Amino acid sequence: MLEMINDIHRDKLSKLRILYVEDDSETREELSMILQSWVDVLYVAVNGSEGLNFYRKYEPDIVITDIQMPILNGLGMSSEIKRIKRDQCIVVLSAYNDVEYLFKAMELGIQHYITKPVMIDRLQAKLTQIAEFMSLESEALRSRKLLEQYKLMVDEKAIVCKMDSEGFITYVNQHFCALSGYTEH
Numbered sequence: 021m022l023e024m025i026n027d028i029h030r031d032k033l034s035k036l037r038i039l040y041v042e043d044d045s046e047t048r049e050e051l052s053m054i055l056q057s058w059v060d061v062l063y064v065a066v067n068g069s070e071g072l073n074f075y076r077k078y079e080p081d082i083v084i085t086d087i088q089m090p091i092l093n094g095l096g097m098s099s100e101i102k103r104i105k106r107d108q109c110i111v112v113l114s115a116y117n118d119v120e121y122l123f124k125a126m127e128l129g130i131q132h133y134i135t136k137p138v139m140i141d142r143l144q145a146k147l148t149q150i151a152e153f154m155s156l157e158s159e160a161l162r163s164r165k166l167l168e169q170y171k172l173m174v175d176e177k178a179i180v181c182k183m184d185s186e187g188f189i190t191y192v193n194q195h196f197c198a199l200s201g202y203t204e205h
């Protein structure tokens with residue numbers, strides 16, 4: 021059963037491009053090996069400055085970052101990333117269980133915060149949840165575009181008049197207006 025659940029997680033994660041930013045070499049090596057086995061592409065940076073440069077260059081789906089790092093810390097990097105793309109998904113991994121860091125992360129719009137030592141199953145579940153959400157967002161966008169295309173096609177080719185149950189007109193398209201001589205209002 022556990023293997024089946026792991027297969028489901030891997031399938032959801034296998035299309036992701038992740039930027040992982042960690043200054044501790046041992047932690048970075050271990051977690052990089054695990055992440056590499058889950059995702060399509062993994063970019064690894066050793067500090068916030070390098071992470072920001074990688075972000076600009078590769079535009080990953082998800083950013084995973086430590087907080088305390090040299091040159092530019094994780095929250096500083098995240099702030100810069102949020103200026104570039106406000107809705108960028110960022111997961112903070114930190115050994116610091118300080119409420120102040122959590123509040124700063126929340127102020128930046130970071131909704132995912134996992135404390136170290138990282139429990140691999142928790143990280144995998146969080147990334148899977150994020151991947152599912154991203155997939156749903158993408159599907160909703162595709163559906164909206166299809167609906168807009170359909171509406172445009174209908175409005176250009178057909179005469180449309182919509183009435184409510186009491187017989188009041190609630191919607192008309194331009195062809196109806198042209199044929200009837202009435203305005204949309």
